Amino acid sequence: MSLGLSTVLTITLWITGMTNNQQRKKQHYPTIWISDVHLGYKDCKADYLLDFLNSVESDTLYLVGDIIDLWSMKRQFYWHPSHYQVLSCIQQKAVNGTRIIYIPGNHDETFRNYINQTLFGIEIHQQFIHTTKANKRFLLVHGDDFDSATRYNKLISIAGDAGYDFLLFLNRWTNRIRKLFGGNYYSLASWIKARVHKAREAIKAFEDAAIHEAKKQNVDGIICGHIHHPKIKVGDGIMYCNDGDWIESCTALVEQQDGKIELLHWSDTQSVLDSADITKLNISTDAKPKKSAA
Secondary structure, three states: OOOOOHHHHHHHHHHHHEEOOOOOOOOEEEEEOOOOOOOOOOOOOOOHHHHHHHEEEEEEEOOOOOOOOOHHHHHOOOOOHHHHHHHHHHHHHHHHOOOOEEEEOOOOHHHEEEEEEEEEOOEEEOOEEEEOOOOOEEEEEOOOOHHHHOHHHHHOOOOOOHHHHHHHHHHHHHHHHHOOOOOOOOHHHHHHHHHOOHHHHHHHHHHHHHHHHHHHHHOOOOEEEEOOOOEEEEEEEEEEEEEOOOOOOEEEEEEEOOOOOEEEEEEEEEEEEEEEOHHOOOOOOOOOOOEEEE
């Protein structure tokens, strides 16, 4: 029996479609954290973030501040179609049953006027306590409250700082050139910051302030953003996690079924940058902090 050309093409397309659907099977995590997306800013890597969001699903998605960059949009309005697609994707996740908790940052602080309210299915909080699958409690804050603890907070202020804008300019053009030659995305801005002594001092002061706040609230760890410096570390018995950003680092934090927290990079390539077994944390948790505070 011979098959016509149209039949062969139909079968081929059907098989291809099945393969693509299998490839698009989403990775499920109990919890995902992202922050410092800066939608409305020209250096936002919205395409990478959109690819990430379309590749994963979770029971809870935390938006840990600076999702929309109102500061930048006041200076110069910029809104790429992919920025709308990111918001639409997040909204669709809420419609589909994902619990979405939004902790506004300093660049989207207008939304702090809606603390303890729910807008379009998204809960808005000033801070939040997340309990992991390993029964460890993490304080969630954006992190701009810790600026006062750093002498060099201008170095870690994101949009509006001329020095940082220049770093991102270099980052943008470096990656355009790399792409012409078939190279993958590389964060030149992160590489430069890691070699500036005062920037390293500011980051260390920020991390110390975050750990101090976590100890004060008697939790096992803290998850924040703000400084665009993704990291997982343990200090003074507290696990410090920073989910990074989608301006230069293109990173997110995810929780596995066993409670392990991983730091993911997602751009042209995807990788696990770091992970932590939080079951090994052992600090006193006699006092229970508030779940959310205005």
